[in-house]
Amino acid sequence: MKRNLGPAYVAPQALWLTIFFAAPLLIIVAYSFLRKGLYGGVETSFSIQAWADIANPTLLKVTLKTLWVSLAATIIIILLALPCGYSIARSKNQALRLFLVIVPFWTNFLVRIYAWISILGNEGFVNQALRFLGLKAEGFQFLYNQGAVVFVLVYMYLPYAILPLFSTIDKFDFTLLEAARDLGSTRMQSYTKVMLPNIKGGVITAVLFTFIPIFGAYAVPLLIGGKDSYMLGNVIADQLTKTRNWPLASAISMSMTLLTAIAVFLFAFKKPKEQQAVKDIDPLSLPNGKTIGFFHRGPGQGKKKTSGKGVA
C-alpha cells in the first residue's frame, strides 16, 4: 500500500504560514480587544475601546474617502484596461506589446511614484514647461490633493488589470464576435453581450487585483497626497508608529481584512452555474479549484466551450 506522504510534503510550508501568517493575524485580533498601553504596546485587560474608536466620525470619514478613492481608481483602471487587453490579444505581436506593459510594471514602485513627483511637483516638469511657454509664472499646485492621488494610483495599478484581462481575452474565441454581428447585433452589443460575459472571470480578477491593493494603499497617499488625502493605510501606520495606539491599529487592520475577505467571497467564490458544470471535465482546474480557481485558466476555457454552443 502506498503511504500518504501529502502531510509530510506540506508540513514545512503549513508550519511556516501558521507561525508567520496565521498567528500574527490572530494576535492582531486579540490586540484589538485589549487596552492601550501607556507607552505603546498593550495591557492585558479586556476592552472594546478600540472598536468604539473605529466608529468615531473622523475615522469613518477616512474610511468612506478610502472606499471612494479605491472605487474611482478601480473603475477608471478597468475602463482603460479592457480595450488594452483586447488590443494586445488581437495583435499579431503580442510579445512586444506585453513587453511594453511589463517594463513600467516591473520598474520599482517608488521610482514610479518619484517620477510623478518630479513631473507634477511645484518645480516639476509640467510647471517648468508652462513657465517656458510664458503661461503662468508662479506655477500650479498639481500634487497634494485627492485628484493627484487617484491619478497616480491609476498609473501604478493599471498593469495589474491589463495582464489578467489580456490572458482571459486571449482565450476568447473572436469568431463569436463575427457571429454576433452577422446575427444582427451592433458592434457594442457584440462586446457587451457576447464578449463581456465570457471574460467575466478575468474582469473579476482584475477588479480584485486593483481594488484590494489600492484600498490598502500606503505609499501613494503619503508621498503624493496632502494631509487631507490620508487613506486608511496611513491611519494604521500612524496609530502604530506615532500615536502608539496598537489596539486601534489592530482593529482597523482587522476591519480591512474582513472587508477584503467579504469582497473576495462575494466575487470569487460565487461561481456561475455553467462554470460549475464544466469543472468536472476541465483537465486544467485544480482539485481545490474552489479556492484558487479564479486565478486559473481552467474555468475560462471550459466556459468558452459552453457559451460557444449557446451562441451558435
Place this chain on the structure above:
Amino acid sequence: MAAKIHGLKPYRIAALFHARRVVRKGAKAAAKLLPRKAKGSNLIFWLVILFLFAPLFVLLIYSFNRSRSGEWTGFSFVWYQRLFLESPDLWRAFQNSVVIAFTSALMATALGTLAAVGTTRYSFKFKSYVSTMSFIPMILPEIVVGVSLLVFFAGVGLRLGMLTVWIAHTTFNIPFVYLLVSARLEESDPSVVEAARDLGASELQTLFRVIIPMALPGIASAFLTAVTLSLEDFVITFFVSGPGATTLPLYIYSMIRFGVSPVVNALSAVMIAGTVLLVYPLRNFLKVFAAR
C-alpha cells in the same frame, strides 16, 4: 436576410463557416484572417503605453541635467558620478536587498515546491487548510501583513533587522511559488510519476529525478517571481525592518521623503535600464508570466 448576406464580403462568410468547423486552435488562426476591428482599442492601447512610459522618460532626461532643480541647465554626468562613486549607503542598501531577495526566494521556493507536490499528488485531511492558507496572504492588503508581522515580532521579542525582513519576505513569497508550481504540476502527466514508482524508484528518487525536473520551468519562474517581488517590496519591509536592514526601496523612500537629491534620477534611470535588460530576453515567456 438576403440584404444582410449581400452586405457581407464573400471571404468573410467563407472564413466564418470555416472557423465554425475547425477545432479551437484552428479557429483562432482563422479568426486572424478576418478583418481586424481593434482600431479604437489600439488607439487606447498606445495612449496608455505613452502614459505608462512618459514619466520614465522624464526621469531619464532629468538624470542628465546639470542643475539640482527641475530647470534644464545643461548636459552632465555628475549625478551618475555621485551615484556610482559617492553613495556607499545606497550600495549597502542595494546589497541588503539582493541578499534578502535571493535567500527569501530560495526558502520560499523550497517550501512552496514541496507543498505543491504534496497537494497535487495526495489528498489528505488538512489539504483545504493548506491551500487556503497559501492563498490569503496573496490577496490581503500588504499593510495588514506588515502590521501583523510587526506586532508579532514585538510580541515574541525578536529584534527588527535582516532576520525579520527575511522572514517577512519568505512569507509573502510562498503563496506565489505555491501557485505557480502547482499550476505547472497540474499540467504534467501523473502517470509518469506512477511509472517511476512502479519501476522501483524510491520516493526521494521520484521527487528529485522525475517530479522536480518535470516542474522545473514552473519552479524557475516561481523563483524569479519571488526575487522580483522581494526586490520590489516597500510596504511590508517598511514595518519589519530595523537598523542595519535598510533595503533599496527603503533607502529610495528616505531620499524622496527627506530632500530630493537628483541622485535618485540617476538611480532610477539605471533601474529602468536594468528592468528593460531583464525583461527583454524574457519577452517570449511573457505570456506565461501574464497568465499567472
